[in-house]
Amino acid sequence: MGNVIAMARDSLVSFVSRLGTERDKAATVFYTQPILTDEQIVAAYRGSWLPRKIIDIPALDSCRKWRGWQADDKVIELIEKEEKRLNVKGKVLEASKKGRLFGGAAVYIGTGDSDPSQSLDVERIGKTGIKHLTVLTRRQLRAGTIDRDPESEWFNRPENYYLTGLNGKQIIIHPSRLVLFNGAMSPDDDISGMTQGWGESILTATLDAIKNADSTAGNIASLIFEAKIDIIKIPGFTENIGNKAYEDAILSRYTLANTIKGINGTLLLDAEEEYESKSAQLAGLTDILMAFMQIVSGAADIPVTRLLGQSPAGMNATGTSDMKNYHDRIQSIQELELMPAMSRLDECLIRSATGTRDEAIYCEWAPLEQMSEKDKADIFKTKADAARALVGSNSGQEIITREALSDALVNTFTEDGSLPGLDGFIDEYGKLSEQDPTEADLIAATTPSRTPGM
Incomplete structure (x- = not known):
């Protein structure tokens, strides 16, 4: 006898219902590589309010209360004055929005150095050493070769960035001069090959849910125009419809009838004509639309109360728990994303404001939840x-x-x-x-x- 090979599958299989077999309809479902061009991203952001709010809200909330410096009062005053001069808060907000939208943006720390391709020496920055801050997007900055040296500070990140300047001249910028905002985390570049050196747009994973919600809202809006239809049955209408004189007479007849109805609410018809009015059933459409909006809310990780600006629905619902979880997420963004990205900028900022670096100076993000x-x-x-x-x-x-x-x-x-x-x-x-x-x-x-x- 020949050898019998037994195959074991760690899954649920039912030959009667075809569950888990090749005839299972769910077996035909699979994921494909999403392709979202910059033109589609810009069109979605400019043309629909949902993508705009999904991009803007977390970025705005992350910067809304900003942060407080812990130091001597005079030192705090100097640092806050320097932040205001450079518009640090506005630049970080702009870069955070554009990073979420395009999957990559940066704040360039301008110190007046003649060669930006060299590493930024933070300790050499003196009073008013920061000349300006400039926001650049992934579309303007091209990432260079990825550093594959595990001993390097810039491992798995671009060694340099390239900016096209005046007259098409290529300007090389060292990554130490950039505060990077990479949007959504990108999978391995070897797999995607689309976001070399950058992240992905937040809209990449949420756009399908957004389009479903927008399409549903659009269809409901179209249905409103068909909510009430007047039906008039005319004897011999089908037989005479090809007659031009008959068509003109019909149009003139019912234009007059509609005008009379609009004036005094009375519709005049021939005794042989029949009239009825049909109304579309609109009940339940709000629930359907809100179900799609909740899917968008989950995809964007923003509570419905914050995304739509409405009070929470349901008996005894306050939305407190949802907003607390959301504020915890924003705090995580501040501590785990913004703080590391801005660490080098903060070192430069303190020196530019005070001329020195006191190790006792630090900052804390202000809480989003405000007590009465x-x-x-x-x-x-x-x-x-x-x-x-x-x-x-x-x-x-x-x-x-x-x-x-x-x-x-x-x-x-x-x-x-x-x-x-x-x-x-x-x-x-x-x-x-x-x-x-x-x-x-x-x-x-x-x-x-x-x-x-x-």
Whole structure:
């Protein structure tokens, strides 16, 4: 007997329903390489509001509250002034939008160097060392040869970028002079071969869902025009339709009838004519459209409440959970994408603003969720009550010394903005730990107590 080869398949198979067999209809479904040209990208962004919002909203929310610098007040003032001079916030927002749209954009750090092909020496940047910031897109910057040296700082990234300047002259730019925004992550360039050195447009994976939603909305809009149709049955209409005089008489007859109906709401017909009106069934169309919009929302990873700007539907629905998850995603974009991309720019910015680099200077992104004044007051009261409990009501009952707790509270209230200007007043009047205990006790003992109402 010959050898029998047994084949095992790790899947669900049913010969009766054809599930898992070659006759299964789902077996004919497969994915193809999406091809989205720059012309299609621009047309979608300019011609439809959904692609525009999908591109703009996360970029806008990432930069909306911006970030706060942690340093001495005078240093913070200098850095913020330099950010305003260079329009850092606006340039990052523009590059983030264009990076999401085209799959690649960059902010060029202009320092006035004669040879931009050389690596940018950050430590040599002095006061006002940054001359300008310029936003360039993937369409303007051509990525050069990919660095395949695993020991290189620029491994798996282009060694240089090429910009076509005046008179067609090629300008070579070193990647250290660029703040890169690559849009959606691109698979291995060896497979795609379409986005060498760049990412992919956010619209690549979402455009089918967008087109389905736009088509559904368009079809519903067309159906509105056919929502009500008047039907009039005319004796002998089919037999006489070829007669030109008959056609003119019909058109004139019912134009007059329609005019009369429009004036007084009365339709005049011959006794042998029959009239009826049919209305299209529009119930349920909103649910169908919203189902497609939810698919777009999921594809873009933007809550429907933010994408459409509408209140959440459903009993007891607030949308708080959806927006919290969305804000967590935006925070992830800020921490994992924007911060690494802007790290070299920030080093240049600090030096350009102050002339030096104090290692104690750093920045934090402001939270997107803003508390109400009542919530802020409740938190402030809770912290104050907790501080009183830690200190105790009598001397010797302190869990934490008053001086240490006072300094901690000053830092807390300064960072969260509960007491604006607190730093300045502390500098003027001094900390609790810097006061003379004997003098403080004497002032407390000699201060007369006030009786309420006196």
